[in-house]
Amino acid sequence: MPQNSNAKVLPGKAEPTKIEEKSKKKRRLKVAHPERCIGCLGCMFACSRIRRGSVSLQDSAIKILTRGGLEGDFMVVVCRGCKDPPCVRACPNGALERKPDGNIVFHEELCAGCGKCEKSCLIGAISLCKDGKPIKCIHCGACVDFCPHDVLKLEEVLA
Amino acid sequence: MLRKVLYIDLSKEEIWIEERHDLFEQWMGGTGVGIQLLLEECKPGVDSLSPEAPIILSIGPLNGMFPVATKAVATFKSPLTKELGESYAGGRLHLAMRFAGHEAIVIRGRSNQPSYISINDADVKIKDATSVWGIDAQTVGMILRERETGVGRRSIIRIGPAGENLVRFAGVVVDTYRHFGRLGLGASFGSKNLKAMVISGTEHVDIPDPKRYREVYNKIYRETVQTDAMEKYHDIGTSVNINVLNWLKGLPTKNFQSSSFPEAEKISGEMFADNYLFRRLSCAGCPIGCIHIASLKSPFSKHHEFEVRKVSYDYEPIYSLGSNLGVSSAEGVLELIDTCERLGLDVMSAGVVMSWATEAYEHDLITPQDTMGIPLQWSNVKSYRNVLENIAKISNEFYATLGQGVEYASTKYGGQDFAMALGGNEVSGYHTGPASIVGQMVGVRHSHLDNAGYSIDQKAAKKQLDLEQIVDEIIMEDNYRGIFNSLVGCLFARNVYTEENIILALSAVGLEKTSEQLNDLGVKIFQDKYRFKTREGFNISNQRIPKRFYETVSTLGKIDPEIIKEMLMIYKKKRGWP
Numbered sequence: 001m002p003q004n005s006n007a008k009v010l011p012g013k014a015e016p017t018k019i020e021e022k023s024k025k026k027r028r029l030k031v032a033h034p035e036r037c038i039g040c041l042g043c044m045f046a047c048s049r050i051r052r053g054s055v056s057l058q059d060s061a062i063k064i065l066t067r068g069g070l071e072g073d074f075m076v077v078v079c080r081g082c083k084d085p086p087c088v089r090a091c092p093n094g095a096l097e098r099k100p101d102g103n104i105v106f107h108e109e110l111c112a113g114c115g116k117c118e119k120s121c122l123i124g125a126i127s128l129c130k131d132g133k134p135i136k137c138i139h140c141g142a143c144v145d146f147c148p149h150d151v152l153k154l155e156e157v158l159a
Numbered sequence: 160m161l162r163k164v165l166y167i168d169l170s171k172e173e174i175w176i177e178e179r180h181d182l183f184e185q186w187m188g189g190t191g192v193g194i195q196l197l198l199e200e201c202k203p204g205v206d207s208l209s210p211e212a213p214i215i216l217s218i219g220p221l222n223g224m225f226p227v228a229t230k231a232v233a234t235f236k237s238p239l240t241k242e243l244g245e246s247y248a249g250g251r252l253h254l255a256m257r258f259a260g261h262e263a264i265v266i267r268g269r270s271n272q273p274s275y276i277s278i279n280d281a282d283v284k285i286k287d288a289t290s291v292w293g294i295d296a297q298t299v300g301m302i303l304r305e306r307e308t309g310v311g312r313r314s315i316i317r318i319g320p321a322g323e324n325l326v327r328f329a330g331v332v333v334d335t336y337r338h339f340g341r342l343g344l345g346a347s348f349g350s351k352n353l354k355a356m357v358i359s360g361t362e363h364v365d366i367p368d369p370k371r372y373r374e375v376y377n378k379i380y381r382e383t384v385q386t387d388a389m390e391k392y393h394d395i396g397t398s399v400n401i402n403v404l405n406w407l408k409g410l411p412t413k414n415f416q417s418s419s420f421p422e423a424e425k426i427s428g429e430m431f432a433d434n435y436l437f438r439r440l441s442c443a444g445c446p447i448g449c450i451h452i453a454s455l456k457s458p459f460s461k462h463h464e465f466e467v468r469k470v471s472y473d474y475e476p477i478y479s480l481g482s483n484l485g486v487s488s489a490e491g492v493l494e495l496i497d498t499c500e501r502l503g504l505d506v507m508s509a510g511v512v513m514s515w516a517t518e519a520y521e522h523d524l525i526t527p528q529d530t531m532g533i534p535l536q537w538s539n540v541k542s543y544r545n546v547l548e549n550i551a552k553i554s555n556e557f558y559a560t561l562g563q564g565v566e567y568a569s570t571k572y573g574g575q576d577f578a579m580a581l582g583g584n585e586v587s588g589y590h591t592g593p594a595s596i597v598g599q600m601v602g603v604r605h606s607h608l609d610n611a612g613y614s615i616d617q618k619a620a621k622k623q624l625d626l627e628q629i630v631d632e633i634i635m636e637d638n639y640r641g642i643f644n645s646l647v648g649c650l651f652a653r654n655v656y657t658e659e660n661i662i663l664a665l666s667a668v669g670l671e672k673t674s675e676q677l678n679d680l681g682v683k684i685f686q687d688k689y690r691f692k693t694r695e696g697f698n699i700s701n702q703r704i705p706k707r708f709y710e711t712v713s714t715l716g717k718i719d720p721e722i723i724k725e726m727l728m729i730y731k732k733k734r735g736w737p
Contacts, residue, residue, distance in 0.1 A: 038448035040441040041254075042226075049376065053369030055224055057258060057312045058361050065311040069304055070250075070335045070440055071469055130363055148384060148446035 025156045026102050029062075029078050029139045032153035037074040039064060043143035043152060050142040052129075059129045061137040062152075076151060079125040079137035087136070090120035096136070106136055164196070165261040165283065167276060169351055170210055170268030174283045176261070183262065187670075188219030189647035190245065191684045192263055193234030194691065197243075200265060203694050207236040207244075207343075208325060208350035210269035216256065217264075219646040222444075223257035224364065225376060225664050226383045227652035229442035231256060232644060238343035238350070239327040239508070239564050240583035242695040243688055245604040246341050248316075249442035249450075249649060250334035252358065255314035259360030270352040275317075277307060278358040288354040295319050295501040296332040299355060309359025317355035318345045319503025321551040325349050326562040328508035328585070329551075332500065336440065336450055336471040340505040341606060342584065367669040375667040382655050384446050392449035392651045397474035398428030401482070407617070409591040409714040412482045413537055414514035415579055415707045418590045418714070422487035426477055430489055438469075442649070449651060455493040470497045478588030479510025484517065485537030498544050502551040508564060509550070511585035513543055515565045519574040529557035566703075576706040581605055582697070590708070592616035592715030594629050597726045600702055601633065603688040608650060610636035620714055626722065630729045638681035645684065699731065 044060035052059045063077040081102055088096045088104065095110035096117060113132040118124075129135050141154040162183045166175050186192045193215050200213040214235045221228035231252040237244030256262065259278050266276075270285065273292040277284045291299045296319035303315050314334050321329035322345030329345025330338045339345075348354070366372040391399060404410040405423035412420040424430065435453035442450070455468045470493045480486060480495040499506045513535075519525045520535035527534070531554060533545050549558040560568045565585055569578030579586045581596065582605030589595045591613045598612020599605050607613055610633045619629060640650070646664075648656050656664075658674055665672050709718050731737075 038439055038441045039443070040446050040448065041443045042446050045444065048363070049369070049373060053372075054363045054365055056363030057254075059363055063311065069300060069315070130361060146380065146446070148448070 025158060027139050027141065027154050028081050028157050029137060029141065029144070030153045030155050031076045031078055031151065033149070033151050034074065034076045036149040037064065037076055037151045038149060039066070039070065039074050040148065042146040042148065046143045046146040051135075051138075051140070056130065058127075059135060061125075061127075061135045062143050063124065063127070077124050078152075079139070080123070081139065086120040086122070087117040087126045087134075090116040092116065096134075103138070104136060106134065108133060163261050164263040164265060165278070166265045166267070167283065167285070168267045169270040169274065169285060169353065172285055174285075176281065179263075183220075186684070187642075187645040187680065188222075188262055189217055189230075189645035190232050190234065190641060191645035191680065192219075193217045193232050193245070194243075194684060194687050196263060196265055197234045197236075198687065198691055200267065201236055201691075205236065207238040207241055208346060210267070210351070212236045212347065212350070214266040214344070214347050214351070215263060216252075216266075217647075218253045218256045218262055220668055220670055221646040221648060221664055222253040224668055225444075226380050227445045227447065227655065228646055228648045228664075229253055229445050230644075230647040230649055232647055233331070233339045233344050235342075235344055235347050236695065238325070238346040240342060240605065240697075242583075242692045242697045243603060244342040244344060244347070245688075246330075246339040246344050247608075247644070247647070248331070248333040248337050248339045249445075250314060250337035251312075251443045252314040252316060252333055253647065254443045255309075255312065255358040255360060257360075257364070258312065258362045259358055260362040266351065266353070269350065273352050273354055275303070275355040275357065276353065278356065278360075279308065280360045280362060291354055292323060293320060296503040297335065297501050300332070300335055303355055303357055307357045307359075309357070312361075313357060313359030315355060315357050317503075318348045318353075319501060319551070321503045321562075322346055322349040323354070324551060324553050324562075326504065326550060326553070327564050327567075328505045328512070328562075329503050330505040332503060336452070337442065338505070341507065342604060343505075345503050345505075364668075366667070368667070372667045375663050379655060379660055379664060380446070382660070383652065386655075393447050395428040395432045396449055396451045396472075398431055398451070398472060398477055400474045401427045401477055402429065404589065404591075404714075405482075407591070407620070407714045408712055409589055409613070409616075410482050411478060411579075411586075411588055411590050413485045414483060414511075414518050414577055415590060415705075415711050416518075416577075418711050420482040420485075420487075423482060425487050426481040426489055426492055428474070428477075431472055431477075435489055435493065445649065445652075447651070453489075453493055455490060455497065457490070457494075468493075468497050470500070472496060475588055476506040476510070479507045479514075479585075480543075483510050483514045483588070484543060486540060486543070487538060488540075491538070491540040494540055495543055495547070498547045502547060504547060504551060507587060508585040509547060511579050512550075512561050512565045512568065513546055515569065515574060515578050516546070516561060518577050519569075519572055522574065524573045525557070529555075531555060531557075575703065579705055579707065581704070582702060587613075589613035589616075590711060590713045592619065592713045593718055593722050593726055594619065594633060595713075596704065596708055596718070596723055597630070597730065598633050598636075600704070600727070601699060601730055602637065603685065603692070609640065610634075616713075616715055626726050627729055630726055630733060633730065634733060637685055638678065641681040641684035641688075642677050645680070699727070699736070 047060040441448035584605040587607035594612035594615035602609025
């Protein structure tokens with residue numbers, strides 16, 4: 001899977017996110033401390049800026065939702081990287097494909113924009129962009145570097 | 160970039176969108192565009208509460224695009240001062256307007272019945288709000304949240320009963336905890352039968368050169384989170400100034416009778432942070448998170464049953480509802496802030512109006528009959544809460560008068576010497592010296608944020624500045640802030656947004672500006688605001704300065720009236736005014 005070259009670590013964070021390339025291991029975005037979220041939406045902007053080159057909330061794979069407005073709690077929605085992903089199963093055209101290492105590849109040319117993937121995910125981690133095609137987290141960690149409170153973490157898990 | 164102005168005529172129930180490239184190209188956005196639209200829309204001399212007085216909301220080219228460019232500006236004819244109304248709010252409004260695709264919104268006319276405006280991208284509707292009229296500002300937010308779409312990316316702005324009842328210093332609550340607080344925008348909403356606006360959108364912004372944009376973004380982000388340029392706002396927050404100003408003899412106490420408060424420690428930022436702070440929030444697009452939320456837990460029975468309220472606090476509300484009213488408990492301050500939030504009152508004006516009234520009550524200018532038996536005494540939180548409720552309800556003639564601001568109330572009841580307003584606006588929480596006074600007098604909206612005179616005073620306390628240098632600093636800030644408020648950035652980030660960074664950021668979104676062009680624009684914006692002010696009757700030469708300012712020791716010692724006179728003369732000369 002191509003790693004996003006822009007996902008570099010900004011100095012000033014407690015500890016840089018270290019990724020050691022090892023076979024049979026993969027990187028997964030994890031919501032480490034959701035209760036620390038201050039709702040700045042920096043992660044969402046980072047996702048659309050770095051992956052899409054646009055400024056957009058809709059073009060972000062990660063989502064910060066409010067529950068009961070700013071008086072309530074924030075909900076941080078990220079893809080869990082399911083073993084048997086409902087989004088892959090839901091796609092009638094095979095546009096979403098799970099590789100043996102667990103990563104999901106999106107074949108845009110096969111996507112008809114039906115939105116069945118979006119409906120299939122109970123936690124709402126896959127959604128349609130403005131162009132009608134889904135945006136799916138690739139666990140690149142671009143968002144991690146723009147979270148001022150270490151809500152997000154990129155960690156290694158076994159494939 | 161989208162350059163659209165959304166027009167909403169509440170009387171005719173007409174809604175249309177105009178492309179206004181000319182306007183945004185010349186005036187950038189934010190306050191630059193806001194004042195131009197006000198000059199276009201508002202005929203000279205119209206009643207500020209009539210359908211002819213428009214409300215303009217605008218954002219600028221950096222909103223949503225760069226860190227801490229998180230404000231939206233409201234421009235209107237102020238029901239409080241009857242001249243320029245200008246107020247800024249953080250939260251999510253700037254982002255919602257950006258993604259709905261409207262850089263400015265013009266609201267005209269008056270609705271026949273209580274209404275709210277729902278904006279979803281280009282889908283704009285005027286909806287019935289009859290069933291929520293009279294409901295407090297917090298609850299109406301909860302109700303609309305359930306009714307409208309756009310969770311997580313919308314903004315809900317609304318008024319409370321004070322705005323409905325046209326209290327001249329009613330504010331508009333933005334997304335809970337943030338406000339268009341000052342100069343009475345809440346009354347303008349009320350006069351239009353407009354209870355709320357819900358704004359959301361799904362547009363996106365294309366960037367001319369994404370790589371370049373990311374580089375500039377990273378630079379500004381790094382400077383925001385790493386340097387100490389914003390440390391003050393990050394940790395204890397603005398309320399750190401309570402102890403600082405108390406120590407400097409600049410903390411207005413009991414209606415400016417003193418500039419230090421013996422019990423300041425009990426309402427200090429440190430006290431709040433250690434004992435009441437439970438959460439911090441940020442405006443969308445800001446990594447700092449300066450919104451400090453306290454938990455106010457009060458028992459309502461002997462059986463360990465509690466009411467818990469979540470209240471945001473800052474320096475200014477602690478000054479106006481704390482030291483300036485002699486309130487020495489953090490709980491008391493929080494309770495009064497929460498009352499203002501629900502009623503939809505500007506905390507600063509409300510506090511200053513009540514501090515004047517307390518002193519006037521002591522001098523028998525106001526009687527218990529006037530107050531309906533409520534004893535107006537320093538530190539009496541229960542009384543002050545009742546007074547706030549009576550102001551919002553306009554319970555009798557006295558409270559109706561209070562609701563028109565301290566300038567008006569003191570012409571009616573007396574006590575002008577201690578009616579703490581400049582330019583008709585209740586003053587902010589600084590008795591630091593002459594720059595604070597002159598700064599608020601000459602500032603376009605008579606706010607401490609026009610030119611930060613209080614900060615110039617503090618600079619003058621450290622190194623000798625002559626009067627001309629002080630005036631030069633005021634003028635420089637007046638002009639610079641016209642540009643920064645057109646972007647529209649949060650003033651807490653002013654040290655990050657140097658001229659160099661502003662030029663870089665604008666260039667990254669496709670707007671090439673030189674230093675000279677920016678400075679020129681800053682001056683023009685200032686002049687056009689004064690054009691509006693003068694047209695509506697403001698005259699710097701006949702402004703009342705409350706005597707109290709000269710009686711109480713400030714950070715820079717006792718202030719000599721002659722010094723103020725001289726500074727005003729220098730200021731007028733430098734501005735080329737008669």
